[in-house]
Amino acid sequence: MIRQFIYDQVIEALEHLGYTHDKEIIIEIPNNKEFGDFSTNAAMILGKENKIAPKILAEQLIKEFKKIKAFKKVEIAGPGFINFVIAPAQYFELLWQINKADMEFAQSDYGKNEKVMLEFVSANPTGPLNIVSARAAAFGDTLYRVMKWLGYDPLREFYINDAGNQVDILAESVELRLREIHGEKLEEFPFEAYHGEYVRHLAQKLNSQEGIRIFMMPEKERMEHLKDYALNEIHLMQENSLEKFGVSFDSWVSEKTLRMEGVVEEVLSYLAEADCTYEKEDAIWFCSTKFGDDKDRVLMKSDGSITYFVPDLAYHLTKLQRGFTKLIDVFGPDHHGYVPRLKAAFKALKYDDSMLEIIFLQQVNLFESGERIKMSKRAGKIVTMDDLLSVVSKDSARYFFIARKANAHLNFDLELALKKNSENPVYYCQYAHARICSILKKAKKDKVLPKTWNKELITKLTKTEELALIKKMTELPELLIGIAEQREPYRLTVFVEELAGMFHRYYTKYQIVNDKHKELSQARLLLINNIKNVLAISFELMGISAPEKM
RNA sequence: GCGCCAGUAGCUCAGUAGGAUAGAGCAACAGCCUUCUAAGCUGUGGGUCAGGGGUUCGAAUCCCUUCUGGCGUGCCA
Numbered sequence: 249m250i251r252q253f254i255y256d257q258v259i260e261a262l263e264h265l266g267y268t269h270d271k272e273i274i275i276e277i278p279n280n281k282e283f284g285d286f287s288t289n290a291a292m293i294l295g296k297e298n299k300i301a302p303k304i305l306a307e308q309l310i311k312e313f314k315k316i317k318a319f320k321k322v323e324i325a326g327p328g329f330i331n332f333v334i335a336p337a338q339y340f341e342l343l344w345q346i347n348k349a350d351m352e353f354a355q356s357d358y359g360k361n362e363k364v365m366l367e368f369v370s371a372n373p374t375g376p377l378n379i380v381s382a383r384a385a386a387f388g389d390t391l392y393r394v395m396k397w398l399g400y401d402p403l404r405e406f407y408i409n410d411a412g413n414q415v416d417i418l419a420e421s422v423e424l425r426l427r428e429i430h431g432e433k434l435e436e437f438p439f440e441a442y443h444g445e446y447v448r449h450l451a452q453k454l455n456s457q458e459g460i461r462i463f464m465m466p467e468k469e470r471m472e473h474l475k476d477y478a479l480n481e482i483h484l485m486q487e488n489s490l491e492k493f494g495v496s497f498d499s500w501v502s503e504k505t506l507r508m509e510g511v512v513e514e515v516l517s518y519l520a521e522a523d524c525t526y527e528k529e530d531a532i533w534f535c536s537t538k539f540g541d542d543k544d545r546v547l548m549k550s551d552g553s554i555t556y557f558v559p560d561l562a563y564h565l566t567k568l569q570r571g572f573t574k575l576i577d578v579f580g581p582d583h584h585g586y587v588p589r590l591k592a593a594f595k596a597l598k599y600d601d602s603m604l605e606i607i608f609l610q611q612v613n614l615f616e617s618g619e620r621i622k623m624s625k626r627a628g629k630i631v632t633m634d635d636l637l638s639v640v641s642k643d644s645a646r647y648f649f650i651a652r653k654a655n656a657h658l659n660f661d662l663e664l665a666l667k668k669n670s671e672n673p674v675y676y677c678q679y680a681h682a683r684i685c686s687i688l689k690k691a692k693k694d695k696v697l698p699k700t701w702n703k704e705l706i707t708k709l710t711k712t713e714e715l716a717l718i719k720k721m722t723e724l725p726e727l728l729i730g731i732a733e734q735r736e737p738y739r740l741t742v743f744v745e746e747l748a749g750m751f752h753r754y755y756t757k758y759q760i761v762n763d764k765h766k767e768l769s770q771a772r773l774l775l776i777n778n779i780k781n782v783l784a785i786s787f788e789l790m791g792i793s794a795p796e797k798m
Numbered sequence: 799g800c801g802c803c804a805g806u807a808g809c810u811c812a813g814u815a816g817g818a819u820a821g822a823g824c825a826a827c828a829g830c831c832u833u834c835u836a837a838g839c840u841g842u843g844g845g846u847c848a849g850g851g852g853u854u855c856g857a858a859u860c861c862c863u864u865c866u867g868g869c870g871u872g873c874c875a
Binding site for chain 2: 272273274275276278279280282283287289292295302325326327328329372374409412413414529530531533542543545546547548549550551553555556557560581582583584585586587588608610611651652655656657659661664667672673675676678679680682683686687688689690691694730734736738739742745746749752753755756757759760761762797798
């Protein structure tokens, strides 16, 4: 809010003085408080192109800024920085705006209704969701919420790979477990099959529903039946896990359905028409190296079946056909070799590959008592999302999952997530919210809390901590834009921790409600009420609760 | 081998428009509740920003290079 204002003033002053500003200047918050509330490097950056010494340019600009009431003090410092101190009256005005915006603060039409496709989780329908999926769910959903808040038109989509090899193996695994139930002795459970307990449960459930009847079906029909059954059950299981996590998808797209609609043939013909395919060793290849990939890729295997890539490419093309102008995929850490071929296909088909944006989430390591918990997919020993949620609350889990940059490994400390003190940032932040609620409640009971807020009250706020709190809140609108554009939800957790910390310190230092100073009390109540709102909005965007009592 | 990602305090991490003296939290130690929630606050110590070169008024941040770790490198999905 303020940053943009200062930026505009600088540009205006430059133009008024007849200087050019071809190079980008910055308005920043100095990390040393002695340098004021904001500072700009404009004079240093633009000195050269205007053939003037930075310090002289700075002096001239400062002369212009002296006329502006919003600035209490403007100074030159160091090699040509211009430091601004914002007038309290300006902060009061901003607080009043925040107050008026209420629970809609920082909402905007910034995104101009751009249709953005957010594809995330998209886990294989062959087992329960694991913790990397949980990370993806928290990440994608938070990004969705922020984009929505900023006036984009985002859609959350889950792509189900319910066709191909792995699904056959799933059906076979269920069949083996069924045979086990009926007393057949298995030599050894095949290495490639799915070993998880859930396969047994699926078999048991199916057995109790249909019993021996299954084995009376012809082989082919039976496998189809097992496939449909298992896929449907697992889909429901996954949807249920996500729901417990507070994540719902706007759309689920099935690979099988896509295939039935004939998109595979379409894509193959598009690529052939573009002259990008050839035959070698009984297989059909895509010459992706021509478009930046490091090797050519098989489209149709020598046995006549199709590779995963073809329907997936078709799927991405449907996103474009549906009018999305930005396709964001959130992938696990093991897929990055896959991107060049997707991008290559976009280029081959003359689509703008910059519309396709892929975010990689790095792996999640679970720690307990300082020990890393080992996970093994093969042995069915994965820690599932449900396992995690049975131990850790939804709030804690979501917070921890978004609290790191996407491309950094995430160490999830189970003990820490369970702690209920300041070591655990979730509680630290939620506690600030609960504390404020408690104060407001007491103020209401004591009849200090006014029915409606009065703008004049704000002028009672003169402490540096109070102005600093207002300043911090005004950062939210710009922060959210940064989060949406850089796809970096973690920055929201940094903001919330800072704001909560500032409040806790303020609370300890000053008494908010004091019978002897009614107006001051009311002004402070107005301030903390807005802090509460800003915290609640941030929590809402992260998908975690804003408790009124703890 | 090649490709992608990462390396900041003992630990987990900020430092996102290239800015001024690199910051938090935890852990360690010393304190604060007759007063609105102590799930909180205050203070102390702690750094070769992995190493080296370069770009420039100025680099943790950009470029090159070396080292270390993770992942990828299927006619798997």
